[in-house]
Amino acid sequence: MLHALTAFLASGDWYDLRDLGNTVGAVLDDLRSAGFPDWSVYVISSLIGAVGILLWGILSCLAFIWIERRVVALMQNRKGPNRVGPAGLLQPVADAIKLLLKEAITTTGADHILFWAAPIIIFVPTLAVFAVLPFGPKMTLSDLNVGVLFLIAIAGINTPSVFLAGWSSNNKYAMLGAMRTIAMLISYEIIQVLALLGPVIFVSSMRLGDIVGWQDHYNVWLIVLQPVGILGYIIAGAVETNRSPMDIAEAESEIVAGYHTEYGGIKFGFFYQAEYLAGFAIAGAIVSLYLGGWTLWGAENYIPPWIIFLGKLYSVFFIYIWTRGTLPRLRIDQLMAFAWKFLLPIMLVNVLVVGGEVLVWREWEPADEVALSIIAAINLIFGVALVMAWARFLGHGKGNQKGGRAILTQEVGRIYFDPETVAR
Amino acid sequence: MNSAGVEIAFWVLAIMTIGSAVAVVMVRNIIHSFVALISTFAGVAGLYVTLSADFIAITQILIYIGAISILFLFAIVLTPQAERQNQEGFLKFPALGLCAAVSAVLIYVALDTNWNIAGGDGFSETATQIGVLLLDKYVLPFEVASALLLVAVVGSIVLVSPEPPVEDD
Amino acid sequence: MTIKSEPFIVNVGPQHPSTHGVFRLRLTLDGEKIIDADMVMGYLHRSMEKLAEERTYTQNIPFTDRTDYLSAMTGNLAYVMAVEKLLGIEVPERALWLRTIMAELQRIASHAMAVGIFANDCGAWQTPVMHMFRDREKILDLFEMACGARLTLNYMRIGGVSKDIPPEWLPQARKLLAELPARFAEYEDLLLENEIIVARARGIGTLTPEQAQAYSVSGPMLRASGVAWDIRKADPYAAYDKVDFDIAVGRNGDVFDRFVVRLAEMRQSLRILEQAVDMIPGGPVHARWGTATVQPWGQAVAPLAFRPPVGEAYARIESPRGEIGYYIVSDGGPAPFRFHIRSPSFINLTPLKLMTVGVTVADAIVILGSVDIVVGEVDR
Numbered sequence: 003m004l005h006a007l008t009a010f011l012a013s014g015d016w017y018d019l020r021d022l023g024n025t026v027g028a029v030l031d032d033l034r035s036a037g038f039p040d041w042s043v044y045v046i047s048s049l050i051g052a053v054g055i056l057l058w059g060i061l062s063c064l065a066f067i068w069i070e071r072r073v074v075a076l077m078q079n080r081k082g083p084n085r086v087g088p089a090g091l092l093q094p095v096a097d098a099i100k101l102l103l104k105e106a107i108t109t110t111g112a113d114h115i116l117f118w119a120a121p122i123i124i125f126v127p128t129l130a131v132f133a134v135l136p137f138g139p140k141m142t143l144s145d146l147n148v149g150v151l152f153l154i155a156i157a158g159i160n161t162p163s164v165f166l167a168g169w170s171s172n173n174k175y176a177m178l179g180a181m182r183t184i185a186m187l188i189s190y191e192i193i194q195v196l197a198l199l200g201p202v203i204f205v206s207s208m209r210l211g212d213i214v215g216w217q218d219h220y221n222v223w224l225i226v227l228q229p230v231g232i233l234g235y236i237i238a239g240a241v242e243t244n245r246s247p248m249d250i251a252e253a254e255s256e257i258v259a260g261y262h263t264e265y266g267g268i269k270f271g272f273f274y275q276a277e278y279l280a281g282f283a284i285a286g287a288i289v290s291l292y293l294g295g296w297t298l299w300g301a302e303n304y305i306p307p308w309i310i311f312l313g314k315l316y317s318v319f320f321i322y323i324w325t326r327g328t329l330p331r332l333r334i335d336q337l338m339a340f341a342w343k344f345l346l347p348i349m350l351v352n353v354l355v356v357g358g359e360v361l362v363w364r365e366w367e368p369a370d371e372v373a374l375s376i377i378a379a380i381n382l383i384f385g386v387a388l389v390m391a392w393a394r395f396l397g398h399g400k401g402n403q404k405g406g407r408a409i410l411t412q413e414v415g416r417i418y419f420d421p422e423t424v425a426r
Numbered sequence: 427m428n429s430a431g432v433e434i435a436f437w438v439l440a441i442m443t444i445g446s447a448v449a450v451v452m453v454r455n456i457i458h459s460f461v462a463l464i465s466t467f468a469g470v471a472g473l474y475v476t477l478s479a480d481f482i483a484i485t486q487i488l489i490y491i492g493a494i495s496i497l498f499l500f501a502i503v504l505t506p507q508a509e510r511q512n513q514e515g516f517l518k519f520p521a522l523g524l525c526a527a528v529s530a531v532l533i534y535v536a537l538d539t540n541w542n543i544a545g546g547d548g549f550s551e552t553a554t555q556i557g558v559l560l561l562d563k564y565v566l567p568f569e570v571a572s573a574l575l576l577v578a579v580v581g582s583i584v585l586v587s588p589e590p591p592v593e594d595d
Numbered sequence: 596m597t598i599k600s601e602p603f604i605v606n607v608g609p610q611h612p613s614t615h616g617v618f619r620l621r622l623t624l625d626g627e628k629i630i631d632a633d634m635v636m637g638y639l640h641r642s643m644e645k646l647a648e649e650r651t652y653t654q655n656i657p658f659t660d661r662t663d664y665l666s667a668m669t670g671n672l673a674y675v676m677a678v679e680k681l682l683g684i685e686v687p688e689r690a691l692w693l694r695t696i697m698a699e700l701q702r703i704a705s706h707a708m709a710v711g712i713f714a715n716d717c718g719a720w721q722t723p724v725m726h727m728f729r730d731r732e733k734i735l736d737l738f739e740m741a742c743g744a745r746l747t748l749n750y751m752r753i754g755g756v757s758k759d760i761p762p763e764w765l766p767q768a769r770k771l772l773a774e775l776p777a778r779f780a781e782y783e784d785l786l787l788e789n790e791i792i793v794a795r796a797r798g799i800g801t802l803t804p805e806q807a808q809a810y811s812v813s814g815p816m817l818r819a820s821g822v823a824w825d826i827r828k829a830d831p832y833a834a835y836d837k838v839d840f841d842i843a844v845g846r847n848g849d850v851f852d853r854f855v856v857r858l859a860e861m862r863q864s865l866r867i868l869e870q871a872v873d874m875i876p877g878g879p880v881h882a883r884w885g886t887a888t889v890q891p892w893g894q895a896v897a898p899l900a901f902r903p904p905v906g907e908a909y910a911r912i913e914s915p916r917g918e919i920g921y922y923i924v925s926d927g928g929p930a931p932f933r934f935h936i937r938s939p940s941f942i943n944l945t946p947l948k949l950m951t952v953g954v955t956v957a958d959a960i961v962i963l964g965s966v967d968i969v970v971g972e973v974d975r
């Protein structure tokens with residue numbers, strides 16, 4: 003093995019950072035040729051990938067805790083953390099140390115086993131999502147042929163674990179938060195599935211690597227072909243990761259912190275980090291499915307593809323930070339009505355339209371550029387028209403969603419009460 | 427089962443599946459048994475993976491862990507005093523008898539069947555084949571199932587929708 | 596078919612992020628729907644009314660800071676007006692104008708806080724409240740210039756105000772008044788046209804004028820229900836009869852209208868202030884009465900103890916939260932025989948059950964936010 007490694011290091015390829023997959027692949031080839039059995043090579047490669055993703059996840063979380071706090075502080079005319087380390091950069095580290103050292107409190111009457119297990123259970127599926135995300139051409143831990151389905155299935159595992167956290171802590175706010183989460187997640191899972199169907203129909207593969215490859219091959223990002231799809235997916239992603247304006251499950255002003263009200267110390271740290279990782283996972287899925295993954299019109303030949311991917315991922319994640327600093331929260335029934343009455347019909351029609359377009363494309367076989375530009379134009383115009391028409395049909399934009407102004411008067415004692423009929 | 431990895435995975439998953447299945451009926455706390463049930467589902471999904479049936483495995487996770495378990499949850503939450511420990515009941519002995527009978531039948535069938543061992547490396551793309559089969563050979567059952575689901579959805583909406591106020595005439 | 600579920604009792608408070616203090620709301624829920632609401636008060640009861648009976652009239656002024664601590668000026672003002680009524684003191688013109696200016700600045704600061712916290716209750720995570728704090732901070736700077744304190748101001752005195760404003764005060768106030776219209780326009784654009792806030796606040800917590808009057812609700816809550824009632828107009832005090840302003844009234848009586856009325860009142864306060872900074876006359880800021888002396892630099896040294904004639908007096912003013920009234924009974928001694936506060940927060944809170952039963956938990960929080968209570972004033 004030593005011989006193989008030295009030979010590899012001397013070969014001059016190892017520093018090729020454009021694709022870390024090359025480096026790992028070379029190590030594995032050497033191991034295999036050095037006589038290691040196949041399964042041990044397999045185990046080592048998965049360990050390298052898993053540890054790498056875990057390290058990246060933790061570092062990104064730490065960085066984004068600082069970025070989010072500073073960015074939201076900028077939006078709010080504050081300075082944000084600026085005392086620990088240069089520009090407050092060490093604040094997340096200090097927070098992490100604090101969380102680690104805090105006393106592990108279990109509430110009275112809590113279900114001890116589940117109370118401790120819930121933060122761990124919630125962490126596992128969140129990390130597992132990264133297994134199918136293509137960070138670069140050769141940098142997918144496991145490019146499953148059902149990758150898209152895997153994304154949805156793993157997101158579904160979150161539901162019972164959130165419930166366990168809420169149930170086991172013997173707290174009514176936690177229970178309310180858990181029930182809200184379940185109601186929200188199962189509604190928005192449907193939206194998520196329908197949003198993902200669009201890219202799958204275009205590419206006719208559920209492998210995320212193929213989807214990125216398709217976008218690379220036709221030189222078009224699926225956001226152009228699927229504007230409605232990415233809209234639905236971003237909204238469903240915000241629901242899944244409890245981001246404003248859908249942070250109903252941990253609505254601070256209503257139910258304190260939702261399902262993790264009773265969690266403190268490192269147990270809370272797990273929830274906190276799982277939430278960030280889930281956000282990164284959603285952003286990564288959006289990047290792979292709609293924004294061309296690691297491709298950037300040829301720039302991937304000069305810049306390491308994984309840097310392109312991460313740059314896109316962080317940019318998408320920034321949208322969620324932005325909305326958090328900007329938007330108020332919806333009420334749960336409004337959110338559910340939005341899913342079932344608004345998004346679901348639009349998504350269903352979108353899937354139908356995409357199916358028709360792909361069918362026509364395959365039947366008539368026009369030139370790819372022509373077909374794609376026509377499809378993009380149709381989908382954009384159709385999407386905008388559909389959203390506006392459906393909103394109008396449901397009674398939006400007819401004036402009763404507009405805020406009023408106060409009446410100004412000098413007549414003391416006169417009564418101006420005259421309620422408009424407001425649909426609730 | 428030609429490699430050590432699959433062998434190890436099979437035994438780990440089998441122990442996990444059967445152990446948590448036993449736990450489902452043995453533990454007294456209904457939420458604990460719910461967790462054990464999820465673990466069983468996950469174990470079965472793992473077994474599908476060892477059979478290189480990716481699509482079925484993911485579907486198992488999606489539908490059983492993601493959806494069926496939520497149905498269980500609703501049942502638990504809607505049951506009064508769900509937190510109460512499972513109590514001893516006189517149904518214990520009939521249940522034991524029934525379980526014994528079912529297990530006996532299953533074991534007999536398993537032992538009696540002449541199991542074929544599939545050769546080759548398994549399918550590479552199960553999802554495509556399932557999709558083609560569903561929309562080709564089995565299109566009628568597929569459509570019937572979707573019609574059935576639609577009826578169920580409409581029925582449940584009718585059941586839970588609030589009754590319209592009675593109008594005086 | 597109905598699915599029966601057990602009622603579920605949730606204590607919102609006394610430790611809760613959005614009770615605005617230590618107020619406790621005991622909600623009985625059916626799922627997310629509220630079927631019963633109980634208000635439990637008294638966690639911040641400091642026995643002010645009883646304590647005031649042991650202290651002299653002048654010593655009681657700091658108590659009035661600490662009832663409604665977000666609007667200390669108006670608490671001060673109502674109390675000193677009651678004592679002045681009891682004593683029959685004529686307050687100098689400049690002091691009346693200063694009182695008007697301070698009360699209106701305080702109204703802007705308090706409404707900014709109320710509107711920001713309301714948006715926070717709607718879930719806008721801290722952003723509106725932080726923007727509102729920017730303006731409130733500048734107003735507090737002005738207060739600090741005038742009297743040295745920022746929150747518990749203790750500025751009003753029986754017979755005037757504690758000291759005259761420094762010469763650089765009016766230019767700085769004018770500078771702030773020039774900045775504010777653009778800010779208010781920004782808030783109105785961002786909040787009043789925000790579809791989520793409209794969806795959250797329209798049509799919930801509605802009070803009809805009859806209900807509002809029956810519960811003796813006052814202030815922006817009453818005006819949101821469409822009743823054009825403002826003590827500044829109906830029973831003018833200080834210098835309000837000399838300035839021109841409108842009463843802002845709502846039409847629907849719901850949470851959103853309270854919000855709208857508060858924003859409109861901020862604009863009206865600005866209008867009053869713009870007139871007041873130009874119209875304020877010179878002269879003394881403290882009446883010469885009893886043993887009161889005024890130092891050459893304008894500092895009033897009010898008598899610490901005096902014995903008003905036997906009698907009773909009630910003075911009411913329009914505080915940012917509604918009608919705040921002080922009822923004082925004198926038995927001729929150095930301390931009031933009875934000291935009672937008609938606190939608007941407490942009385943505006945009474946229809947809370949009427950408003951919250953039947954809505955969801957999320958709505959209840961928004962409704963509570965729209966009442967704009969200060970628990971220091973509720974419990975006193």
